[in-house]
Amino acid sequence: MIPGTIAELSKALRSRQLSAVELTESVLGRIATLGPALNAFITVDPEGARAAAQAADARIAAGAADPLTGIPVAHKDVLMTAGLRTTCGSRMLEKFTAPYDAFVVAGLKKAGAVQVGKTNMDEYAMGSSNETSYFGPVKNPWNLDYVPGGSSGGSAAAVAARLVPAATGTDTGGSIRQPAALSGICGIKPTYGVCSRYGLIAFASSLDQAGPFAQTAEDCALLLNAMAGHDARDSTSLPRPGEDYTRLLREAAGAKPLAGLRIGLPKEYFGTGNDADVAAAMDAAIAEFRALGATTVDVTLPNVNLSVPVYYVIAPAEASSNLSRFDGVRYGHRAEKYTDLLDMYRKSRAEGFGAEVKRRILVGTYVLSHGYYDAYYLKAQQVRRLIAESFRHAYERCDVIAGPTAPSAAFRIGAKSADPVQMYLNDIFTVAANLTGAPAISIPCGFDRNGLPIGLQLQGDYFAEAQILNVAHRFQQATDWHKRAPTLAGKTGSLPPEGAE
């Protein structure tokens, strides 16, 4: 394995110490050996990857390289990748080949990143543990009996296990940040509208955003630079001028790089529901921020406790409508035998969708239905507004908000799948940023008693990506949680040790 962050690998590639072809072969080898145990990938494209690597080398030789040229990247299987199977983790699209590239995929291609394959995910991005995939659950590289988080579990596991230095995910209720936390890596959800949703198979249209996974905040910033941008094909894409998300990272640091920064600590995030190890990790992280010069401010987010019920009305509602196109008529799974149109619809969708997807379609249909719309959907949208107001008030007194990404570290596969509502409560700290549309990042900040990673979430006001990336970066300059990788040693169910490839 060729270790390194994107920043390190990029330097090595551009100084010709390493070729893109070598790096890609190393990645493909590692995926082949270790990928199956994690079940992180649904599709691997060695031919496409090799061709892209060769092109990247040519570009580097010509002196036309970008920071991402030659860097292998894996895409969550919710993103359309031209010519490559795109399944959404579902039987419905098991045999579907995408005819076009998603905007974020094209952006990374343009930067010269080497696309290696599609990662496993909760079906249709609905889940917090990557246990609902038609292609089987993904395993947490830190302990194969545990979940990596979801819905972007495959991407998170792939980066955590150092199969790839870069991966994309999507975040509707926390599906980048929570798996980043549970798998011990970095993941950021940008402000809604910063990354075009064109080619992102829609789950909840007003909540979905694509974003990067990587080992460091700096790497995430490099990836975000290639993924962000205005797209005329997405009417919710914001027509803002281009931004360099690394710009604050390059500024000279003093001893107190976070001097002047006010970090808000909402009392609602530090309650008794948190695991003790999570609470301890938070305390240590906050102490570190103070050491770096930041001050902390106690804030309150009065309506944030309503985030989960609001989310679980709005997201299923939009999903119930977004998933109607999967009807067996034009593409996707169609039942083999049916008696008439209605039978065809019923069988195709019953066979094509898994239980969690069906559950959410039912809930979503219900809350939009006549007689219930006002009490559920409309009310949820109104409360959503109130939640956004809470954050607005808080940002009058602080610059960023910190807290745990999830109430506990990873749990065992199967531990929470019996009770959907228990599963939904995993999102308790993350969904608000989707409801408000504000940016948020998760970075590793410790481990629990079982050796499983704990994540710290930093939230910013709208368009504060560069700022929260910088806060995360300065934390990572002073700590080394982000450098920890699973040891891949000996226990039953763990990955084989390094060198045994």
Next chain:
Amino acid sequence: MAKWEVVIGLETHAQLSTAAKIFSGASTAFGAAPNTQASAVDIALPGVLPVLNKGAVERAIRFGLAVGGTINRRSVFARKNYFYPDLPKGYQISQYEIPIIAGGGIDIVSPTRGPIRISLTRAHLEEDAGKSLHEDFHGMTGIDLNRAGTPLLEIVSEPDLRSSEEAVAYAKTLHALVQWIGICDGNMQEGSFRCDANVSVRSADTEKLGTRAEIKNLNSFRFMHDAIEFEVRRQIELIQDGGSVVQETRLYDPDRGETRSMRSKEDAQDYRYFPDPDLPPLVIADEWVARVKSEMPELPEAMQHRFEEQYALPAYDAVMLTQTREMADYFERSAADFNGPAKLVANWVLGEISSGMNRYNIEIDRVPISSHQLADLLNHVHDQTISATTAKGFSETAWIEGFPSDLDAEIERKGLAQISDAGAIDKIIDDVLAANPAIVAEFRAGKEKAFNSLVGKAMAASKGKANPAQVNAALKKKLGR
């Protein structure tokens, strides 16, 4: 039937004449091979998103201004959810709670109530579905998505109409208007203009509306009339027999001349409308409305009044000439080039030109005599170069062989110049009088019509070239009148 009142409201879907679809860039041109004009967005591939076509909005604004409605400065697109194979997304993007246009009205002439104004409830933008073709596929249905995504303006009238005749008058007026302002080509055969009628009956002394039935598939004015008539009779008979009208959708079957129930309990279809999160609210700036207003063509009614004033035309002529904007423009261009009174041009447009259009079933843009050529022809009559009869001859020939490119040369070539020479006319008349002693005798005996007959003979003898006024005068003189 005197104690029954009929209440009708019309819902019209007008396809807006944009080149591209309302939410995708695919072409809206009619007649292409199936599924060749359906983009990724139109076939609802995973991951695609709608992008609003501003041309559709502009046409809706134009409509709102033309009917005196309110242009809502903020309107919202909503999803109407239902499953059908010709609806690729499983929902139609429409507008629900907040449409782009509210209110407005259409003036019609009711055969029973005279000039009345039919109020509009609203008009909103939405996308059309694809087509389901049930024949030709051996028990299966073919789906053509070319039409999916074509922009529609759904125009909803208040239930102000009280008869099938009024409904047809409203539909015809609306049909002419959307073409007039250039937002819809009005081609009913191609499905550009589709009407559904909501029909109910009630006792003439009640305020409460009866239960209504919706009749779909009325793709001609004739069918609309017949369908409504049948439905009214059906509902009245039903109530008189002690039954009650069910709220349902019915289809008109023109072969049997009856309406038939299309859906029953599925009419309680719950579309679960909610604002489409893929599209921001449509915000229309005052400047946009002002610009559209400044570019609006003169509307038919205003033009009618102007024609009466400017061209000294009777109201009937003004109304007939403003049936379509193309005809009104033709008339005006011709009148501008004509040296005589515009009334003469009007007579020709409503006479010769219109009858040719009817006979050959063509629109005014395909008439073989241009407005300029018509003016030229009439100028030649006005300055006595040719007679009115000769001019008519040119007109008739034009429909078969086209209009001569050089009128003067043609007149010369065929020797059609009007005979205005007094001597020549005298000669013609002398010959006619000599050849028709019986008619002369009738005239002398007091039969006035004999005079006209002799005029006719003289015109015929001159092959229509004699100056009719001079023939008249000379004949009078010779007969001692």
